[in-house]
Amino acid sequence: MSVFHSNTERLIDYWRSRGGEGRLPTRMAVNPADFSDLIAQVFIVGRVATGIYPIRLAGAFLGELHHRDLRQQNALSLFRERDKLEIKAALEAARRRPEPVVVTVEAPTEGASINMEVLFAPLATAEGSPERYLGLYQPLNMVSRLRGLPVQEFAVRSIRSLGPANEETPRLRLATLDGRRIA
Numbered sequence: 001m002s003v004f005h006s007n008t009e010r011l012i013d014y015w016r017s018r019g020g021e022g023r024l025p026t027r028m029a030v031n032p033a034d035f036s037d038l039i040a041q042v043f044i045v046g047r048v049a050t051g052i053y054p055i056r057l058a059g060a061f062l063g064e065l066h067h068r069d070l071r072q073q074n075a076l077s078l079f080r081e082r083d084k085l086e087i088k089a090a091l092e093a094a095r096r097r098p099e100p101v102v103v104t105v106e107a108p109t110e111g112a113s114i115n116m117e118v119l120f121a122p123l124a125t126a127e128g129s130p131e132r133y134l135g136l137y138q139p140l141n142m143v144s145r146l147r148g149l150p151v152q153e154f155a156v157r158s159i160r161s162l163g164p165a166n167e168e169t170p171r172l173r174l175a176t177l178d179g180r181r182i183a
Contacts, residue, residue, distance in 0.1 A: 067150035
């Protein structure tokens, strides 16, 4: 059963296939021709040591949605102020694990809003340090609902980190044996 939109799942699967067994893929291992039908929705975010995440590349859909060129803007500036710290923590955790993060957001305009998935999948530099993210904007509603108005700051609805380190573990339950509690 799919948890995310099929395009989000597809890019996550692609990311995993590029890293090899348990390894983080490098930026050079990613070939945009492999997902050319999604290229308008794809972006690359860098990371500066101070915790700034400049958008290095942005597909045409991102510019159309926000009505501006996003290159060199801090990716955190796309989110509401109260969500920025949580997004930053998720991005830093994705670097340490390393596993993708999918953020479900509400993308409001002055008149309407849509829900979207925003994927951040860490990428390594040639030296192996995870200093970039491969990303995807995946609308979950018809974009035409926005009537051409620019999307304002994203409102985070959920943040989901992927991978074995983030899978839910069974909860401890108490049981009794001959009237005595055991775990």
